[in-house]
Amino acid sequence: MKLSQRGLKFIKYFEGCKLKAYRDPTGLTTIGYGNTRIARLDLEISRDQAEALLKEDIIIKEAEINRLNLNLNQNQFDAIVSFVFNLGIGSLKRSTLYKLLQKNPNDFMIAFEFPKWRKANGKVIPGLERRRKHEAQMYFTGKGV
Numbered sequence: 001m002k003l004s005q006r007g008l009k010f011i012k013y014f015e016g017c018k019l020k021a022y023r024d025p026t027g028l029t030t031i032g033y034g035n036t037r038i039a040r041l042d043l044e045i046s047r048d049q050a051e052a053l054l055k056e057d058i059i060i061k062e063a064e065i066n067r068l069n070l071n072l073n074q075n076q077f078d079a080i081v082s083f084v085f086n087l088g089i090g091s092l093k094r095s096t097l098y099k100l101l102q103k104n105p106n107d108f109m110i111a112f113e114f115p116k117w118r119k120a121n122g123k124v125i126p127g128l129e130r131r132r133k134h135e136a137q138m139y140f141t142g143k144g145v
Contacts, residue, residue, distance in 0.1 A: 001062065001065075001066060001072065001074070001077045002062055003058050003061075003062060003077070003078055003081050004074055004077075004078050006078060006138075006142070007074075007077070007078030007079075007081055007082065007138075008058070010078065010082055010134070010138060010145060011033065011034075011054075011058075011081070011082050011085055012033055012054070013145050014082070014086070014127070014131045014134075014145070015033040015034040015085075015086075016033070017032060017033050017047070017050050018030070018031060018032065019031070019032070019044055019045055019046065019047065019050060020043075020044045021039045021040060021041050021042070021043045021044070022041075023041075024120075025120040025121065025123075025125055026120045026121055027121070029041055031043055031045055031050070031053075032045060032049070032050030032053045032054060033050055033053070033054040033057070034057070034085065034086070035050075035053045035054070035057055037053075037057070038053065057085065058081070058085070061081050061084050061085050061089075062081060064084060064089040065077065065080055065081060065084060065089070065092075068093075068098075068101075070101050070102065070105060071105055072101070072105050073105075074142070075138055075139060075140070075141065075142035076105055076139050078138055078142075079114075079135045079136070079138040079139035080092070080101070080139070082131070082135050082138070083097075083114070083117070083132075083135055086128075086131065087117060091117070095113065095116075095117075096113055096116075097110060097113035097114065097116075097117075100113060110136070110139065110140075111136045111139070111140060114132040114133070114135050114136040114139070115129070115132045115133065115136070116132075117132055118132050
């Protein structure tokens, strides 16, 4: 599966775009739309470079999720790509959310799993709280922000 245009807009909205590298709430050096692969604190990029990095990162996340062989519809896939884009595939694989996805991707209990991932360094981050709420909404309804 591929991320939809709606899913891409969703990720862009929540990630924001910073052309100068910075440290995120977890301390990771980040640039563009949440890219950590090439980021270093002295780096500055153009908007076009940020878009290209985002496309590369999305392709990586799509492949990671597709390898899990989950039976997801488009809304569900978009929400899970956003989740993995933000937290990484390892976090998904260690989660109860993943166990529920494997059993039944339509289980309503999935909605209660997204909000559990709202902390960075042990502190609740309002932006993450909001993102998880909207990912759950997207997952079940296709509507996010």
